[in-house]
Amino acid sequence: MVIGERKPFDEIMKMLEGVKKIAVMGCGGCVTVCLTGGHDEVRVLSSQLRMARDKEGNPIEIIEKTLERQCDPEYVEQAEGVASEVEAVLSMACGAGVQFMAERYKDLPIYPALNTTFVGGSKKEGYYVERCQTCGECKLYFTGGICPIARCSKSLLNGPCGGSTNGKCEIDPEIDCAWQLILDRLKSLNQMDRYSSMMPINDWRTNRDGGPRKMIREDFQR
Amino acid sequence: MSDFEPIVVAFCCHYCAYGAADLAGSMRLEYPTNLRIIRLPCTGKITPVFLLRAFEKGADGVYVAGCLEGDCHFIQGNLVAKPRVNYTKKLIQEVGLEPERLEMFNMSAAMGPRFAEVAREFVQRIKELGPSPLNKNYHIQSDAA
Ligand code: SF4
Numbered sequence A: 001m002v003i004g005e006r007k008p009f010d011e012i013m014k015m016l017e018g019v020k021k022i023a024v025m026g027c028g029g030c031v032t033v034c035l036t037g038g039h040d041e042v043r044v045l046s047s048q049l050r051m052a053r054d055k056e057g058n059p060i061e062i063i064e065k066t067l068e069r070q071c072d073p074e075y076v077e078q079a080e081g082v083a084s085e086v087e088a089v090l091s092m093a094c095g096a097g098v099q100f101m102a103e104r105y106k107d108l109p110i111y112p113a114l115n116t117t118f119v120g121g122s123k124k125e126g127y128y129v130e131r132c133q134t135c136g137e138c139k140l141y142f143t144g145g146i147c148p149i150a151r152c153s154k155s156l157l158n159g160p161c162g163g164s165t166n167g168k169c170e171i172d173p174e175i176d177c178a179w180q181l182i183l184d185r186l187k188s189l190n191q192m193d194r195y196s197s198m199m200p201i202n203d204w205r206t207n208r209d210g211g212p213r214k215m216i217r218e219d220f221q222r
Numbered sequence B: 001m002s003d004f005e006p007i008v009v010a011f012c013c014h015y016c017a018y019g020a021a022d023l024a025g026s027m028r029l030e031y032p033t034n035l036r037i038i039r040l041p042c043t044g045k046i047t048p049v050f051l052l053r054a055f056e057k058g059a060d061g062v063y064v065a066g067c068l069e070g071d072c073h074f075i076q077g078n079l080v081a082k083p084r085v086n087y088t089k090k091l092i093q094e095v096g097l098e099p100e101r102l103e104m105f106n107m108s109a110a111m112g113p114r115f116a117e118v119a120r121e122f123v124q125r126i127k128e129l130g131p132s133p134l135n136k137n138y139h140i141q142s143d144a145a
């Protein structure tokens, strides 16, 4: 899922300077699961904003709403009633959701309440880790299911580097060396032959370097 | 500010603090009338939203009272509540309220005197902090004065 973190409160307050009526818009997708932008977080942030503004003697009116997803036009549509009533929307979705909202509601400022941070998963409740950097050409077949791009600090394709010590990465003794993990796993899978062939230099055009990406399922095009 | 009578919301677990409050009553122990007790089935029911709402509506102080650690009727509700209370302290601090306005206490249903003591101490703490800037009643009164 896409992981996000709530922006610092003061930064959010600044974005809303001079605005009297907003919608705080949650998203029922990834950010609900990672506890940063769902229904509950909408209620928490709205309550905080009302209090902070009341305290300044400059109250703000807030409509609280959470859409099924903000990255899908059919759900974004459902914010129409709310959008016509407010001066701005504070979106608690990931960056994609914020932009889908902005594309649909052309005359309405849509502000981000989160910093979208990475693609990952939950190790346990409330604890999220990065696992993929969307390189566009997945190498997990060769690396025992462990991503060298997202999990090696240097994104090495033929590791480990000389800094790997006792299974830990040289940038931080708390971080596992991805290449040690890859080696251990390839060994236990009896796939060390995949390690002995060099991986070619990465073609970053399939990543962001090739410009914004799209994915089209032809049979859905009309 | 000597005439300031704070509003303190106490979220009390049914199996301990709420019973302790009852016991304090039967023991004829005095505790401040500033408390507004809200009974919870377990402190594990508490979420930041509940606590924030109390402050938003003008409470000067809020506390959560659950069972002694290890004694939760639902095994670990009080251990769920504790980090939530600590997290909410940060949330109210972001808003500009003192984190001391929020606290978690642990007690058993047999601890009537402790209930009264916690109530007295906490109310005293809030009196020293003064009214919450969001306590509209108080501020309307003081504006009129
Ligand atoms: S190799 Fe590329 S696509 Fe596969 S997990 Fe790593 S970053 Fe993601």
Ligand code: SF4
Pocket: A151, A152, A153, A154, A155, A156, A159, A160, A161, A162, A163, A164, A165, A168, A169, A170, A171, A176, A177, A178, A179, A180
């Ligand atoms: S120590 Fe391991 S994870 Fe860290 S940069 Fe070197 S190869 Fe990558």
